[in-house]
Amino acid sequence: xxxxxxxxxxxxxxxxxxxxxxxxxxxxxxxxxxxxxxxxxxxxxxxxxxxxxxxxxxxxxxxxxxxxxxxxxxxxxxxxxxxxxxxxxxxxxxxxxxxxxxxxxxxxxxxxxxxxxxxxxxxxxxxxxxxxxxxxxxxxxxxxxxxxxxxxxxxxxxxxxxxxxxxxxxxxxxxxxxxxxxxxxxxxxxxxxxxxxxxxxxxxxxxxxxxxxxxxxxxxxxxxxxxxxxxxxxxxxxxxxxxxxxxxxxxxxxxxxxxxxxxxxxxxxxxxxxxxxxxxxxxxxxxxxxxxxxxxxxxxxxxxxxxxxxxxxxxxxxxxxxxxxxxxxxxxxxxxxxxxxxxxxxxxxxxxxxxxxxxxxxxxxxxxxxxxxxxxxxxxxxxxxxxxxxxxxxxxxxxxxxxxxxxxxxxxxxxxxxxxxxxxxxxxxxxxx
Amino acid sequence: xxxxxxxxxxxxxxxxxxxxxxxxxxxxxxxxxxxxxxxxxxxxxxxxxxxxxxxxxxxxxxxxxxxxxxxxxxxxxxxxxxxxxxxxxxxxxxxxxxxxxxxxxxxxxxxxxxxxxxxxxxxxxxxxxxxxxxxxxxxxxxxxxxxxxxxxxxxxxxxxxxxxxxxxxxxxxxxxxxxxxxxxxxxxxxxxxxxxxxxxxxxxxxxxxxxxxxxxxxxxxxxxxxxxxxxxxxxxxxxxxxxxxxxxxxxxxxxxxxxxxxxxxxxxxxxxxxxxxxxxxxxxxxxxxxxxxxxxxxxxxxxxxxxxxxxxxxxxxxxxxxxxxxxxxxxxxxxxxxxxxxxxxxxxxxxxxxxxxxxxxxxxxxxxxxxxxxxxxxxxxxxxxxxxxxxxxxxxxxxxxxxxxxxxxxxxxxxxxxxxxxxxxxxxxxxxxxxxxxxxxxxx
Numbered sequence: 001x002x003x004x005x006x007x008x009x010x011x012x013x014x015x016x017x018x019x020x021x022x023x024x025x026x027x028x029x030x031x032x033x034x035x036x037x038x039x040x041x042x043x044x045x046x047x048x049x050x051x052x053x054x055x056x057x058x059x060x061x062x063x064x065x066x067x068x069x070x071x072x073x074x075x076x077x078x079x080x081x082x083x084x085x086x087x088x089x090x091x092x093x094x095x096x097x098x099x100x101x102x103x104x105x106x107x108x109x110x111x112x113x114x115x116x117x118x119x120x121x122x123x124x125x126x127x128x129x130x131x132x133x134x135x136x137x138x139x140x141x142x143x144x145x146x147x148x149x150x151x152x153x154x155x156x157x158x159x160x161x162x163x164x165x166x167x168x169x170x171x172x173x174x175x176x177x178x179x180x181x182x183x184x185x186x187x188x189x190x191x192x193x194x195x196x197x198x199x200x201x202x203x204x205x206x207x208x209x210x211x212x213x214x215x216x217x218x219x220x221x222x223x224x225x226x227x228x229x230x231x232x233x234x235x236x237x238x239x240x241x242x243x244x245x246x247x248x249x250x251x252x253x254x255x256x257x258x259x260x261x262x263x264x265x266x267x268x269x270x271x272x273x274x275x276x277x278x279x280x281x282x283x284x285x286x287x288x289x290x291x292x293x294x295x296x297x298x299x300x301x302x303x304x305x306x307x308x309x310x311x312x313x314x315x316x317x318x319x320x321x322x323x324x325x326x327x328x329x330x331x332x333x334x335x336x337x338x339x340x341x342x343x344x345x346x347x348x349x350x351x352x353x354x355x356x357x358x359x360x361x362x363x364x365x366x367x368x369x370x371x372x373x374x375x376x377x378x379x380x381x382x383x384x385x386x387x388x389x390x391x392x393x394x395x396x397x398x399x400x401x402x403x404x405x406x407x408x409x410x411x412x413x414x415x416x417x418x419x420x421x422x423x424x425x426x427x428x429x430x431x432x433x
Numbered sequence: 434x435x436x437x438x439x440x441x442x443x444x445x446x447x448x449x450x451x452x453x454x455x456x457x458x459x460x461x462x463x464x465x466x467x468x469x470x471x472x473x474x475x476x477x478x479x480x481x482x483x484x485x486x487x488x489x490x491x492x493x494x495x496x497x498x499x500x501x502x503x504x505x506x507x508x509x510x511x512x513x514x515x516x517x518x519x520x521x522x523x524x525x526x527x528x529x530x531x532x533x534x535x536x537x538x539x540x541x542x543x544x545x546x547x548x549x550x551x552x553x554x555x556x557x558x559x560x561x562x563x564x565x566x567x568x569x570x571x572x573x574x575x576x577x578x579x580x581x582x583x584x585x586x587x588x589x590x591x592x593x594x595x596x597x598x599x600x601x602x603x604x605x606x607x608x609x610x611x612x613x614x615x616x617x618x619x620x621x622x623x624x625x626x627x628x629x630x631x632x633x634x635x636x637x638x639x640x641x642x643x644x645x646x647x648x649x650x651x652x653x654x655x656x657x658x659x660x661x662x663x664x665x666x667x668x669x670x671x672x673x674x675x676x677x678x679x680x681x682x683x684x685x686x687x688x689x690x691x692x693x694x695x696x697x698x699x700x701x702x703x704x705x706x707x708x709x710x711x712x713x714x715x716x717x718x719x720x721x722x723x724x725x726x727x728x729x730x731x732x733x734x735x736x737x738x739x740x741x742x743x744x745x746x747x748x749x750x751x752x753x754x755x756x757x758x759x760x761x762x763x764x765x766x767x768x769x770x771x772x773x774x775x776x777x778x779x780x781x782x783x784x785x786x787x788x789x790x791x792x793x794x795x796x797x798x799x800x801x802x803x804x805x806x807x808x809x810x811x812x813x814x815x816x817x818x819x820x821x822x823x824x825x826x827x828x829x830x831x832x833x834x835x836x837x838x839x840x841x842x843x844x845x846x847x848x849x850x851x852x853x854x855x856x857x858x859x860x861x862x863x864x865x866x867x868x869x870x871x872x873x874x875x876x877x
Binding site: 094095096097098125126298299300304307308309332333334336337339340343344346347348352392393394395396397413414415417418421422424425428 | 552555556559614722723725726740741742743744745746748749750752753754758762773774775777778781784785787788789830831834835836837838839856860
């Protein structure tokens with residue numbers, strides 16, 4: 001029997017190394033005994049996840065473990081796919097009030113040429129804190145102005161921006177006017193009409209298309225002048241052609257309607273962001289088949305008449321209407337709190353499993369990376385979180401995080417400072433003895 | 434379009450009235466909450482118990498309590514019943530926060546600018562909060578006098594005030610009073626002080642002035658008592674600013690000091706010893722975990738954010754573990770909101786203290802109930818569910834420290850001020866009415 005297993009694993013080992021052509025690829029890690037919540041597929045009350053290199057090779061109740069595999073005992077723990085933050089400033093902002101540390105906003109209104117991932121600071125103090133709470137990937141986005149720039153998807157590990165970027169650009173960020181609320185008790189302040197911005201945006205896209213035509217015509221006919229290089233139009237071309245999604249930050253009911261109409265008329269790929277009054281137009285959003293990423297739920301409702309709980313129940317209403325939803329931290333320093341936005345929505349009507357989906361597989365689908373992440377499935381990247389309870393619960397502790405098959409360091413500025421000053425109290429206790 | 438706007442206004446009106454109507458349905462301070470899981474915070478928990486409130490005061494906690502005649506009964510089966518949450522540091526329900534005209538303004542009193550109609554009171558109730566310490570801002574080294582209020586939404590300002598609470602005076606150190614966001618050397622504010630040196634110096638100077646002022650009055654009163662007071666004996670000039678500081682030095686006002694860095698907090702402790710005034714609490718103090726030894730020795734509590742940090746340099750070492758770590762090292766800790774949004778999720782912050790530092794459920798709940806009550810000097814009337822204390826209660830659908838929980842009902846002195854079910858029902862009615870209103874001209 002033993003011989004037979006050995007023989008088979010030898011065969012498997014040989015084929016795998018033949019396939020990858022390297023011996024490193026056969027570094028197996030077997031996470032044993034965890035209650036596996038794969039998000040896609042049935043829960044496995046006590047099973048094994050086998051990691052080979054950076055991928056999940058298999059998971060199930062009884063998975064043969066190749067000899068030499070590193071065994072991780074996860075009994076009593078829950079295994080989840082790593083969470084994905086749908087919008088944040090990780091690596092782009094350190095200390096809010098210090099401009100020198102903020103790189104998520106460019107000057108002016110029209111900046112389609114800027115890329116968030118090109119300002120990414122891999123050793124931001126906020127990244128390890130988010131990672132230690134089970135977040136393994138995040139959309140980092142520029143904000144401010146009208147066309148804010150290009151967002152990108154990063155993994156929360158790596159020494160250089162290049163090592164961290166999964167895909168960039170993921171979307172072109174555009175911001176329709178926010179609903180200005182000077183204070184909860186005050187009336188909504190007058191604001192710029194979104195319809196004006198729609199006209200402006202259409203104009204930009206048409207210019208970009210015309211610019212493209214001129215380039216193409218010039219390429220065919222040497223006698224035609226080749227257009228001057230235009231950075232703005234060049235950057236907008238992938239959007240105008242429908243290749244790069246437009247991620248539109250839009251809040252008010254009326255503006256959402258205008259945005260839907262615009263996206264459909266221009267035949268664009270789109271993702272909506274924020275959408276605080278989405279619950280008022282859930283059916284329309286569903287019909288247009290536009291996914292939604294929510295901003296932080298830790299805000300007051302944009303207008304009092306929406307009800308005190310409007311931001312909390314908004315995700316539930318949209319999800320029930322069939323809209324694909326995802327949550328975001330909308331932050332750098334609070335990026336670790338991503339799961340609690342989802343849980344808050346669950347407290348106000350969202351199905352708990354849908355809440356989990358909306359921080360894992362749904363954002364992966366929205367950003368076009370569900371083939372490699374968002375769930376624990378054979379062949380996907382091994383982004384795995386081992387926690388001692390419900391991943392969205394406040395009291396749950398994350399014990400281990402694997403990103404692309406590698407166990408991540410969970411120490412961070414919180415733990416480092418705590419350890420440093422614990423020493424002072426330990427000294428005191430010694431003195432007292 | 435006009436009709437839509439009209440409908441919105443009608444809806445807003447109805448929603449507005451709902452909220453004002455709620456207190457009118459109260460049973461006049463008599464209430465029986467039945468069959469809830471009762472977490473008393475100080476006296477353990479009852480898996481299934483009742484609380485009888487009569488005349489606004491808890492009269493009985495136990496099982497199978499009969500409702501006296503005419504007392505409204507609330508069925509809390511399957512729900513969690515906890516003491517009303519107390520926010521030790523916020524700025525809601527005020528029509529002003531900072532008197533920025535000068536750096537030293539202890540004469541201003543927040544009790545004179547209470548805004549009872551501030552919707553933040555309703556927001557607080559929707560998060561189970563029944564009492565707040567609402568404070569002068571942190572713009573001045575010595576700010577104004579603060580006030581403690583009950584969240585009796587719809588009642589006039591004077592009925593909100595909690596007379597039993599400590600009288601407190603706001604101090605502030607560090608970046609805010611030195612106006613770091615408007616640096617004096619970058620062409621911004623030219624106000625003194627502009628450094629931590631100046632902040633300390635100006636506080637000391639004013640306290641010395643106050644001592645001098647007190648001495649002048651003592652001398653005057655002494656002279657007046659003498660057998661033959663001179664005809665030229667005039668009382669010293671009354672100075673309300675120094676009068677307030679004299680009250681601090683006499684121990685009638687307690688200092689609540691906004692501080693961030695460990696070092697500046699230690700300096701302030703030294704000042705308090707130099708002048709013999711009492712510090713009730715340090716506010717925010719993200720670096721408290723660095724000086725648990727001193728805080729414990731001096732018996733000074735801290736009122737903190739659980740993990741809101743890195744919004745400025747002095748907050749960039751504010752670790753999420755601090756609240757639990759300080760608790761375990763003998764410091765009295767409360768979690769505050771500082772404002773009108775966080776105030777409705779203080780129970781979430783308390784839950785995080787279990788994750789970051791491993792507090793027990795009871796220890797975590799204390800951070801938002803009995804601990805802030807002790808800091809405000811109201812632990813005899815609030816902060817836990819005990820016979821004889823005020824009937825200030827919050828009801829949650831799931832365990833209040835769970836991320837999935839939701840506040841269902843908030844009760845102040847036996848009156849229901851927030852009832853989610855009723856809110857939903859009336860919102861639905863208002864929306865229906867809105868639709869009815871739309872029919873005549875809206876659908877063509």
